[in-house]
Amino acid sequence: xxxxxxxxxxxxxxxxxxxxxxxxxxxxFFSPEVKQLYKERATRIKxxxxxxxxxxxxxxLLIPSFFPAFxxxxxxxxxxxxxxxxxxxxxxxxxxxxxxxxxxxxAPGPGRFFDIxxxxxxxxxGHGVVPEHTYQCNEGEYMKADEYDAFLQDPxxxxxxxxxxxxxxxxxxxxxxxxxTTINEMYGTGITFFPYGLPDVQAAFKALLExxxxxxxxxxxFGAFEKEMPGLGFPxxxxxxxxxxxxxxxxxxxxxxxxxxxxxxxxxxxxxxxDKMTPFWIQKGVAEANMNANPxxxxxxxxxxxxxxxxxxxxxxxxxxxxxxxxxxxxEGVVPFVWAEGGSNKRLEVIRDLPKGKxxxxxxxxxxxxxxxxxxxxxxxxxxxxxxxxxxxxxEQVKDYAKKLIDNCGKGGGYIMANxxxxxxxxxxxxxxxxxxxxxxxxxx
Amino acid sequence: xxxxxxxxxADLKENEAFKIVEDRLxxxxxxxxxxxxxxxxxxxxxxxxxxxxxxxxxxxxSGEILKGITxxxxxxxxxxxxxxxLGKVVMGTVAGDIHDIGKDIVVFMLDVNGFEVxxxxxxxxxxxxxxxxxxxxxxxxxxxxxxxxxxxxxxQTIEAMKDSGxxxxxxxxxxxxxxxxxxxxxxxxxxxGKDAMVGVSLAxxxxxxx
Numbered sequence: 001x002x003x004x005x006x007x008x009x010x011x012x013x014x015x016x017x018x019x020x021x022x023x024x025x026x027x028x029f030f031s032p033e034v035k036q037l038y039k040e041r042a043t044r045i046k047x048x049x050x051x052x053x054x055x056x057x058x059x060x061l062l063i064p065s066f067f068p069a070f071x072x073x074x075x076x077x078x079x080x081x082x083x084x085x086x087x088x089x090x091x092x093x094x095x096x097x098x099x100x101x102x103x104x105x106x107a108p109g110p111g112r113f114f115d116i117x118x119x120x121x122x123x124x125x126g127h128g129v130v131p132e133h134t135y136q137c138n139e140g141e142y143m144k145a146d147e148y149d150a151f152l153q154d155p156x157x158x159x160x161x162x163x164x165x166x167x168x169x170x171x172x173x174x175x176x177x178x179x180x181t182t183i184n185e186m187y188g189t190g191i192t193f194f195p196y197g198l199p200d201v202q203a204a205f206k207a208l209l210e211x212x213x214x215x216x217x218x219x220x221x222f223g224a225f226e227k228e229m230p231g232l233g234f235p236x237x238x239x240x241x242x243x244x245x246x247x248x249x250x251x252x253x254x255x256x257x258x259x260x261x262x263x264x265x266x267x268x269x270x271x272x273x274x275d276k277m278t279p280f281w282i283q284k285g286v287a288e289a290n291m292n293a294n295p296x297x298x299x300x301x302x303x304x305x306x307x308x309x310x311x312x313x314x315x316x317x318x319x320x321x322x323x324x325x326x327x328x329x330x331x332e333g334v335v336p337f338v339w340a341e342g343g344s345n346k347r348l349e350v351i352r353d354l355p356k357g358k359x360x361x362x363x364x365x366x367x368x369x370x371x372x373x374x375x376x377x378x379x380x381x382x383x384x385x386x387x388x389x390x391x392x393x394x395x396e397q398v399k400d401y402a403k404k405l406i407d408n409c410g411k412g413g414g415y416i417m418a419n420x421x422x423x424x425x426x427x428x429x430x431x432x433x434x435x436x437x438x439x440x441x442x443x444x445x
Numbered sequence: 446x447x448x449x450x451x452x453x454x455a456d457l458k459e460n461e462a463f464k465i466v467e468d469r470l471x472x473x474x475x476x477x478x479x480x481x482x483x484x485x486x487x488x489x490x491x492x493x494x495x496x497x498x499x500x501x502x503x504x505x506x507s508g509e510i511l512k513g514i515t516x517x518x519x520x521x522x523x524x525x526x527x528x529x530x531l532g533k534v535v536m537g538t539v540a541g542d543i544h545d546i547g548k549d550i551v552v553f554m555l556d557v558n559g560f561e562v563x564x565x566x567x568x569x570x571x572x573x574x575x576x577x578x579x580x581x582x583x584x585x586x587x588x589x590x591x592x593x594x595x596x597x598x599x600x601q602t603i604e605a606m607k608d609s610g611x612x613x614x615x616x617x618x619x620x621x622x623x624x625x626x627x628x629x630x631x632x633x634x635x636x637x638g639k640d641a642m643v644g645v646s647l648a649x650x651x652x653x654x655x
Contacts, residue, residue, distance in 0.1 A: 123543055133541040133594055256546050260502035261509050264457065307640065310500045342622065387623040391593050392631040421623060424594050 013333025014358065017295035018046050024293060027230045034233040041100040042235040047413060049335060049380045051357040054413045058406055058442030059100040060435050061237055061382070063339075063362075065107050065422035066134050067431070068093035075132050077125035080111035083221035090225065094234055097435050101237035105225040107422075109135075110218035116211040118169030121252060134424055142166045143253040145262065148269040152276055154179065163253070170207045173200040226292070237337065240288020241298040242281045242329070245274035245321035250303045259303070263313060274321045282328030289334045296337045296360075297329060305342025306365075311350075319350050330358045339383070340364060341421060348374040364420045372409045381409055382416035385434055390419060390426040395433035402437045410442060417442065450479070454486035455493070457503060459510050462486075466514050476521045483514045487557040495642035501550070504641065508553050530561040532652035533583035535574060537565035539598035544591035547621060547641075551587060554641040560648055571598075571605035578611055585648050588634070590621040599632040607633075616651045618644060 008016065022042045029035035040056070047055035069079040072089035079086035090105040114124065121142065124135035142163055143151060151158045157179045165172045176195045183189060195201055226236060243251075249270070250259035262270045285297040303309070304318040326336050336359045340347070344366040351361070352374055362383035363371055371381050384405060389397050402417065409415035417438045423431075450469070453461040462483075469479055490507040493499040534555055538548050545567050552564045563577050578586060586606075588599045599619055606612045619634040620643075629637040638644045648654075 129543070130541060134592065136543045136592070138543070139546065257505055257509075260505040263502055264459065264506050308501050310502070313500070313502060386625070387593050388625040388627040388631075391596055392627055421593075424592070425597070426593070 008333070010331050010333055010355075010358075014050075014295060014330075014335065015333075017289065017293075017333045017335075018050075020293045021235065021295055022046070024230050027227065029231050030233070034231070037233040038230055038235060041233065044100055045235065045237070045416065048416050049357065049360050051377075051380065051414050054444050057444055058410045058415055058417055058438055060417040060438040060442070061101050061103075062093075062097060062099040062431065062435065063103050063237070063419060063422060064093065064424075066424045067426060069108070070425050071096075071428055075125065076108070076134050077111070077131035079108040080125060083108075083110070083218055087221055087225050091228070091232075094229065095232065097431055099435055100235070102229045102234040103238050104229075104236065105222060106238075110214055113211050113214040113218065116207055116214060117171060119167065120169055121167040137252065139255050139257075141253075141255050141258045143249075143258075145254075145258060145266070148266065148273055152269070152272055154181065155276060155280075157181070167252075170211075171204050173198065173204040176201060236292070236294050237296055238298045239292040239294025239296050239334075240285060241300070242285035242288075242325060242336075243299060244301055244304060244318065244325060245277045245281065246304060246318045247300075247302045248277050248281060249273055256303065263317060267317075270317065274317075278321055278324050278328070282325055285325070285329050285336075286332045286334055289329075289332070295333065295335045297334050299325070299336050299338045301338060301340045302342070304347065305340070306344060306346045308342065311346060314347065315350060319347075323353070326354065326359060330355060335359065338362065340366075345370070351375070352378055354378055360416065362416070362418055368405060369408045372411075372415070376409075376412075376414055380414045380416060383418040383420050385417065385419050387419070387421050387423060387426070390423060390430045390434070393427075393430060395429050398430045398433040399437045402434055403441060406438065406442050410444075413444070450482045451486045451489070454483055454507070454510060454514075455489040457490075457506055457510065459506075459513070462510055463513060463517070466517050470517065470521060476518045479518055480515065483511055484557050487511055491554050491558065491642055491645065494640075495646075504550055504554070508550075511557075529559070531559040531654045532585065532648065533561045533563065533581050534585040534587055534648055535563045535565065535577045535581060535583045536587040536589070537569035537574060538567040538589045538591075539595050539602055540568060540570050541598050542590045542592050542595045543567040544589070544621070547591065548587075548589035551589065551620065551638075551641045551644045554645050555587075555648060558645045558649070559654075560645075560652075571602040574602055575605055575609050575611065578606070578615060579609075584615055585651055586615050586617045587644060587648075588617065588619045588632075590619070590624070593623055595621060596628055596631060599628075599634065603633045616647075618647050620644060 022039060044055045044059045047053045048059050066076045068089045069076055071093055074085060074089055079089060086108045087105050094102050122135045122137050123129045125131045125133060129136060161175055161177050165175045176198060178192045178195055183192060250256060254262060289295055289297055304314055309318055329336050338359060339362040341364050344363055348371055356378050360380040360382050368384050375381055389401055405417060450462060450465045466479055487507050490499060490503060494504055536548060536552050538544055552562050555562045563581055565573055565577060588602055590599055603617055617634045618636045618638060619629060619632060620638045624637050636647050638647060
């Protein structure tokens with residue numbers, strides 16, 4: 001009899017998740033050959049991450065931002081609003097370059113959904129950014145310095161009545177919504193609900209329903225893409241995503257300046273808020289891994305990069321909470337696919353403190369020789385193909401760099417070739433050189 | 446007491462710094478002198494950053510403290526501060542890019558190190574740079590950009606300087622997350638910097654102050 005999930009070790013859970021991903025249910029493969037190709041690719045990635053078996057060659061992954069749109073002659077604006085065009089462009093990108101996995105057609109996002117809700121957190125094509133550019137965050141304090149207590153008392157209510165009205169113009173009337181955790185006796189209950197009758201609140205809800213319909217329409221396309229790509233031989237490299245608690249608070253709630261001053265002015269509250277967020281974001285990662293039958297959960301790291309925190313601050317405010325998230329995922333057999341954006345040279349010794357074969361670390365700027373030396377026996381290292389080379393370099397330069405990466409990091413397995421940051425307008429011939437060279441030179445004999 | 450303010454601010458002791466400023470103001474001290482001490486303290490913060498003793502949060506926090514001190518001192522200032530400046534710098538994040546944190550830190554550090562900075566903000570079209578360079582006569586231009594899409598905006602901005610006959614009159618430095626020597630060559634800039642203090646050193650070198 002099969003072991004119950006609760007009785008399995010984290011090793012067994014991870015293996016079970018990988019097996020599901022290796023033989024995905026409900027996928028119609030284009031041909032038996034493509035089915036075989038899918039299995040080879042997924043196994044290659046699995047072996048590189050688990051550090052148990054030498055893969056047949058160095059896996060190569062491409063994680064684009066809007067490159068597929070540019071490559072198809074489309075603007076970011078067009079693919080944000082025309083979901084079919086987006087799917088076609090992303091499919092063409094993966095089919096033409098043939099990396100070992102795909103990362104969904106997620107970058108474009110549903111443009112009309114954001115329009116309906118008057119989204120203020122980002123500027124995006126047609127809304128503060130020209131059609132040819134990508135969306136960018138409007139840095140700000142969407143949670144104010146004196147709002148930690150309200151957040152800590154009830155984060156959900158705080159989000160509904162304070163954060164949402166700030167980031168979605170249309171939902172401003174939500175400021176008036178009652179806290180439903182005080183629904184109790186019949187006596188008084190009617191009073192709690194009257195705000196739902198206010199004309200502006202009702203208008204906000206109507207807009208929310210319309211936005212929901214648009215998101216549903218978009219997710220239909222998104223889901224179809226997720227289903228089609230494995231059938232064409234591409235395992236999904238991203239079953240969902242989660243984040244480091246410091247980034248969750250720093251990126252879009254307190255803002256960069258806000259959180260950096262909190263470190264000095266109210267460190268205890270900052271720590272409490274990160275503690276409060278942690279279980280929500282572990283649960284999110286596990287739930288998405290379950291829903292998509294994919295062990296790989298993406299974790300983009302931002303504000304813990306070299307220089308953005310001192311070593312001491314990193315060890316106090318960043319790593320302990322990131323580690324809780326990572327271990328929470330690992331316990332459930334989920335594989336955190338961490339993308340350390342920015343520099344990581346000062347962080348390597350700290351992040352080494354993890355169980356073996358459970359994480360992959362995609363690096364942006366780092367001395368990859370040291371990264372491999374320090375992390376090599378604990379985690380798969382990945383990435384580091386520089387953005388400047390892909391954008392303004394030549395295929396020869398890209399190949400030279402790829403050769404160094406494979407020579408330095410590929411030895412004994414445990415390396416995945418990938419771009420160092422999301423890419424937009426790079427030269428297609430450079431992307432091709434990176435993939436083709438890895439396939440040729442990265443074979444383990 | 447002057448040294449007290451310089452050292453407590455350089456050590457980022459916010460409350461102590463405010464207390465000293467309060468005491469000095471109520472003792473009737475010349476507000477400009479207080480501001481000058483504060484500026485000297487933040488210069489020390491910049492040096493500690495360059496020596497890897499301080500990090501970005503320290504720079505940001507020192508800026509917050511300085512802002513607090515300026516707010517306290519301002520109402521007592523008789524006239525606008527006349528500070529001797531090392532030189533003029535035009536700064537901005539290039540067209541299509543709205544990232545401002547890195548740019549703001551460079552502006553702040555150039556300012557406390559004695560430069561007069563014309564901060565054009567974010568998503569700045571090439572033409573606006575040209576106009577400001579002409580109007581101010583600034584010999585130094587700083588272009589910031591976080592996105593790789595900014596490479597082309599930087600290149601176009603520098604080309605626009607050539608077309609306006611300004612390229613030989615200014616030194617151009619670029620900076621941002623994905624900026625390297627390769628990108629410097631591509632855009633036609635004179636130099637690039639990985640952090641704010643490199644920007645300050647370049648500006649000092651170019652004005653003969655370094």
